[in-house]
Amino acid sequence: MPPRSALKRQVNRLPPERRISDIMAAAKEVFVEKGYNDALITDIALRAGVVEGSIYRFFANKRELLVKVVEHWFEEMLRDDAEQFAAVRGSWNQIRFIVYTHLTSIHRDPALSRLMFQEIRPAPDYRGSHLFELNRAYTNRLVDVVKVGIAAGDLRPETSPSLVRDLVFGCIEHRTWAFLRGEGDFDPAELADAITNLVHHGLALGDEPASPMESVVARLETATARLEAAAGIAPTKPASARPR
Amino acid sequence: MPPRSALKRQVNRLPPERRISDIMAAAKEVFVEKGYNDALITDIALRAGVVEGSIYRFFANKRELLVKVVEHWFEEMLRDDAEQFAAVRGSWNQIRFIVYTHLTSIHRDPALSRLMFQEIRPAPDYRGSHLFELNRAYTNRLVDVVKVGIAAGDLRPETSPSLVRDLVFGCIEHRTWAFLRGEGDFDPAELADAITNLVHHGLALGDEPASPMESVVARLETATARLEAAAGIAPTKPASARPR
DNA sequence: CGCCAATGATGAATGCTATTTATTAGCGAC
DNA sequence: GTCGCTAATAAATAGCATTCATCATTGGCG
Numbered sequence: 001m002p003p004r005s006a007l008k009r010q011v012n013r014l015p016p017e018r019r020i021s022d023i024m025a026a027a028k029e030v031f032v033e034k035g036y037n038d039a040l041i042t043d044i045a046l047r048a049g050v051v052e053g054s055i056y057r058f059f060a061n062k063r064e065l066l067v068k069v070v071e072h073w074f075e076e077m078l079r080d081d082a083e084q085f086a087a088v089r090g091s092w093n094q095i096r097f098i099v100y101t102h103l104t105s106i107h108r109d110p111a112l113s114r115l116m117f118q119e120i121r122p123a124p125d126y127r128g129s130h131l132f133e134l135n136r137a138y139t140n141r142l143v144d145v146v147k148v149g150i151a152a153g154d155l156r157p158e159t160s161p162s163l164v165r166d167l168v169f170g171c172i173e174h175r176t177w178a179f180l181r182g183e184g185d186f187d188p189a190e191l192a193d194a195i196t197n198l199v200h201h202g203l204a205l206g207d208e209p210a211s212p213m214e215s216v217v218a219r220l221e222t223a224t225a226r227l228e229a230a231a232g233i234a235p236t237k238p239a240s241a242r243p244r
Numbered sequence: 245m246p247p248r249s250a251l252k253r254q255v256n257r258l259p260p261e262r263r264i265s266d267i268m269a270a271a272k273e274v275f276v277e278k279g280y281n282d283a284l285i286t287d288i289a290l291r292a293g294v295v296e297g298s299i300y301r302f303f304a305n306k307r308e309l310l311v312k313v314v315e316h317w318f319e320e321m322l323r324d325d326a327e328q329f330a331a332v333r334g335s336w337n338q339i340r341f342i343v344y345t346h347l348t349s350i351h352r353d354p355a356l357s358r359l360m361f362q363e364i365r366p367a368p369d370y371r372g373s374h375l376f377e378l379n380r381a382y383t384n385r386l387v388d389v390v391k392v393g394i395a396a397g398d399l400r401p402e403t404s405p406s407l408v409r410d411l412v413f414g415c416i417e418h419r420t421w422a423f424l425r426g427e428g429d430f431d432p433a434e435l436a437d438a439i440t441n442l443v444h445h446g447l448a449l450g451d452e453p454a455s456p457m458e459s460v461v462a463r464l465e466t467a468t469a470r471l472e473a474a475a476g477i478a479p480t481k482p483a484s485a486r487p488r
Numbered sequence: 489c490g491c492c493a494a495t496g497a498t499g500a501a502t503g504c505t506a507t508t509t510a511t512t513a514g515c516g517a518c
Numbered sequence: 519g520t521c522g523c524t525a526a527t528a529a530a531t532a533g534c535a536t537t538c539a540t541c542a543t544t545g546g547c548g
């Protein structure tokens with residue numbers, strides 16, 4: 001009496017796309033809950049309603065599965081952001097928008113962001129991967145903003161656009177690590193304002209006397225940007241950038 | 245004829261400190277060469293001249309061994325920097341010094357820096373660890389510089405010192421990730437200048453001509469009122485101004 | 489209608505490693 | 519010398535990704 005071999009084993013055939021999306025959905029769940037190392041293929045298989053071996057029919061290994069999951073998430077994110085961004089005018093507003101949306105996505109999906117920062121980006125094959133290209137496109141929006149700002153005479157001509165990219169995204173990551181570890185919380189809108197202002201103005205006290213009008217403008221700019229972002233609508237009026 | 249059990253097995257007794265430092269030296273080598281995951285306890289034991297089990301007499305597990313190795317490296321680094329820093333005067337010079345020494349240590353020990361960023365800092369028990377405290381002391385020098393600069397009237401009074409810390413260290417990390425993955429190189433001195441200047445001055449062009457401020461204000465007031473109404477929220481408080 | 493090849497799916501086997509454990513060897517006290 | 523204590527050892531254990539030999543479905547073709 002063979003214990004189970006004699007029993008007809010259950011087999012459930014499905015179209016490959018369905019299997020793949022089931023597996024990816026289950027994998028996303030498990031990776032998010034457990035992190036890469038503690039995620040078990042067994043667990044993923046169980047939740048996807050397949051057996052361990054089946055996962056290897058569609059994905060070469062655990063890491064490839066992770067990469068596909070994160071790619072999927074990232075692509076979705078990019079699609080959502082792209083058209084909104086196109087409507088924002090003025091270098092301050094554009095930087096603020098980029099900072100804010102990035103902070104928001106970290107705030108919404110901390111576990112996935114973490115996987116990206118900790119597992120994907122440090123890998124030696126990251127450069128050359130699809131995710132690298134996606135991320136490049138994502139961050140290059142900021143580089144372009146700076147270039148345009150320089151050309152338009154808004155921003156200092158000697159600034160390196162790519163260094164500004166590292167300044168902004170690096171600052172965001174460094175600031176959010178505690179949150180990503182599960183410690184505390186942050187307010188994306190408030191932090192976006194602070195970072196944008198700091199990057200824009202720097203630390204040094206300029207020699208310009210601050211007119212009382214300026215602080216009014218500053219307050220209004222901030223309130224407007226926040227409200228526009230919150231309302232999800234395009235900025236008010238002129239193509240003449242943020243004046244000042 | 246028992247294959248080996250009958251042969252007198254070699255045992256080499258040493259004082260614990262010596263054993264520990266041998267193991268840590270071997271572990272440092274292997275972690276640096278292979279990274280955390282691909283480092284094998286077997287390999288470490290072999291190079292330290294002990295057997296695998298002996299490592300567990302001194303270290304609870306592989307991760308604790310990693311932490312001890314990185315701690316040791318970090319402590320050494322701090323000792324070297326501390327007295328030099330005390331001699332530097334002026335906020336620009338002090339920031340530049342901190343940026344430069346940090347870049348230099350990444351440039352000198354990329355593998356260890358990577359372990360710190362990728363394996364240690366993201367761990368849930370990082371906060372509360374000794375390394376957290378060491379790193380805190382390390383980065384707080386910059387926070388203090390900013391505070392002093394503000395008090396002395398060198399730096400903008402409204403800047404958040406801790407945000408400047410995240411800006412600077414985040415920028416450095418983001419900028420050096422490619423190098424940490426083994427792609428390309430960078431010049432610490434040159435990059436230190438660029439980062440310090442960017443942080444110090446910001447992006448914005450300093451000398452604004454007193455422009456048609458009134459029309460700007462008018463536009464912003466209108467947009468704000470409209471948006472606040474649309475969003476159904478209370479008007480932005482004057483006190484919360486984005487200064488300048 | 490029924491059989492057959494192709495391939496999806498399975499569950500057990502493999503292999504690699506961290507970690508544990510039972511055993512042995514050296515060293516100091518008596 | 520020898521007895522006990524502990525460092526050190528080598529073998530055993532266990533967890534988990536990955537592979538493999540087999541089996542079950544399905545759609546095409548007689």
